Every structure is written in C-alpha cells, then in structure tokens.
Amino acid sequence: MKKLWYSLFILTFLSSCDDVQFNNPALQGIKDGNELWRATYSAADIDAGGLVVQGGNNSEVLSLVTTRDNVGTYLLGGNYQSEARFEDAEGNVFSTLNPPDPSISVYPADGEIVIVDFENSTNTVSGTFKFNAYTADGLQTVNFIEGEFYQIKLTGGLLVLGGGTSCQDAVANVADAEAAFQGTDSSMPNYTDLCNAYKDALAVQIFSCGDSTGTLQSIIDSLGDCN
Structure with a gap:
C-alpha cells in the first residue's frame, strides 16, 4: 500500500505540474500565485524527534519543520506547532507560527506539510507542502502552493532556531x-x-x-x- 501511495504521488506530480521544472532531488513550489520558486540546494535532518527540510537559492531560504518524523500530514497555523518558514532576499522572515495583523486578514496562517515517504535505500525523504505565512508584525504575507520536496537527502547537521516562535x-x-x-x-x-x-x-x-x-x-x- 505504501509503495502504491508513493507511486501515485510521483505520477500525480509529473502529470499535473507541467509548468514546474522537476529535478532529482527537488524542493520547489509556486510562490504568491505565479512564481516558480526552486531551491538550488537542499538538505533534510531528523532533529528533536521531528523532520527539518531546508533549501534555498542565492538570496532566499525555505524551511519546513514538523513536530514528529512519521509519514503523515502536519497542519500549520493556528495552534499547530509544525512550521513553514521563508526568508526573502530582504531578510524578511515569514512563518506560519505568526498571526496576521487584523487589518491584513482575520484568518490565521495555515497550510500543511505532508511527509509521503522515507526511502531507506537512498536515505531520502519526499512529500508535499502548501502554506500562508506572515512576518512577525503580521503585516506582510507569503503564499506557497503545489510545493514538493522529492528525494531530499537526510544529511544531518541542520538546526532551525528562532523563526516565528521566540x-x-x-x-x-x-x-x-x-x-x-x-x-x-x-x-x-x-x-x-x-x-x-x-x-x-x-x-x-x-x-x-x-x-x-x-x-x-x-x-x-x-x-x-x-x-
């Protein structure tokens, strides 16, 4: 069943994301509705009982953090403590742990990280993500949809501190x-x-x-x- 689910995940990705360039490994998604964002480097780690997936390019960094390291869906925003975090080229940090300013939105940050598969033979992890996140003052937002992390190597040594929760x-x-x-x-x-x-x-x-x-x-x- 696990192999069938993983195969369907890959087939769905390849057939439904014609405008997304897929590399092996890959960490990418559609940012703010129309921009293909893709990491040029990526790594993953199991830390403190949770999964950390991190990647970036020359000026931006995306971090995905789950509270446990099991296959499954981890909801974001509200009272959920898993986190998606994005740092842009200007140094602004957006986190799903930050609430929006009421003048921007009455809805909290939200989204999900789905861990689909840990591949023991290659020591990699694959899954999907989507989220809305805010800066600490709640006045700026970033959105990711159709996010994918595919065969990201579990290298160890990643440490994600700070972020949305002090x-x-x-x-x-x-x-x-x-x-x-x-x-x-x-x-x-x-x-x-x-x-x-x-x-x-x-x-x-x-x-x-x-x-x-x-x-x-x-x-x-x-x-x-x-x-």
Whole structure:
C-alpha cells in the first residue's frame, strides 16, 4: 500500500505540474500565485524527534519543520506547532507560527506539510507542502502552493532556531500545554490530544531554545505514543 501511495504521488506530480521544472532531488513550489520558486540546494535532518527540510537559492531560504518524523500530514497555523518558514532576499522572515495583523486578514496562517515517504535505500525523504505565512508584525504575507520536496537527502547537521516562535513564547506555550496535560489522565477521552499537544510544544521549545542537556527530549520520550 505504501509503495502504491508513493507511486501515485510521483505520477500525480509529473502529470499535473507541467509548468514546474522537476529535478532529482527537488524542493520547489509556486510562490504568491505565479512564481516558480526552486531551491538550488537542499538538505533534510531528523532533529528533536521531528523532520527539518531546508533549501534555498542565492538570496532566499525555505524551511519546513514538523513536530514528529512519521509519514503523515502536519497542519500549520493556528495552534499547530509544525512550521513553514521563508526568508526573502530582504531578510524578511515569514512563518506560519505568526498571526496576521487584523487589518491584513482575520484568518490565521495555515497550510500543511505532508511527509509521503522515507526511502531507506537512498536515505531520502519526499512529500508535499502548501502554506500562508506572515512576518512577525503580521503585516506582510507569503503564499506557497503545489510545493514538493522529492528525494531530499537526510544529511544531518541542520538546526532551525528562532523563526516565528521566540524562545520566551515557546516556554510559555509549554507551560500552558503542560498544565492542560497534567489536568487529565489516560482514562479521559482528551488524554491523547492533550498529550500530543504537550509533546508538540516541547518540540517547538527545542527548536526555538535548544536543549543542550537533553531534558526536554527526555520528557518527550517519557510520554511515548500518548496512548
């Protein structure tokens, strides 16, 4: 079934994106509705229990960060802690963790990162993405659709810090998530959701603040699969 899904993913991409130049490996998408954006370099890493895919060209950098490293869909924006981040040529940083200014939009940043496949034989990862992201002041936005990352090499050594969530905000989010989680137990219907939310918040704190002692990762490990 996994092989069938992966084959359909590749066939769909090749047949539906006639205007997109496809290279192997590739990290690319349609930026702001009409611009083909394509990385000239790319790499991926498994860090703090999540996936980091990063690539860029001479002046811009795109980073995709998920809170876990499993095949599946990771929603962006709102209270979701996975992140898509884009830095443009002027140094403006757009993140799905940033809310928009109400004068720009009443809708939050949104989107998704879909991890489709980890290929063990080539040590690569493939998937798709789309998102709307905002600058920290919420006044500027960037949009990506039809995003693809295909056979990106898992090289290690990537570290994505800062971004849309400051370390201070990340610590506060962990405190809130921990308080909600501590108020439940495994017999309650919302236990799994609150546990996963706590793990996600801890992962973002690692990305935003670092975890030199391994304490935060130990907490994540102790929570297991939240079942």
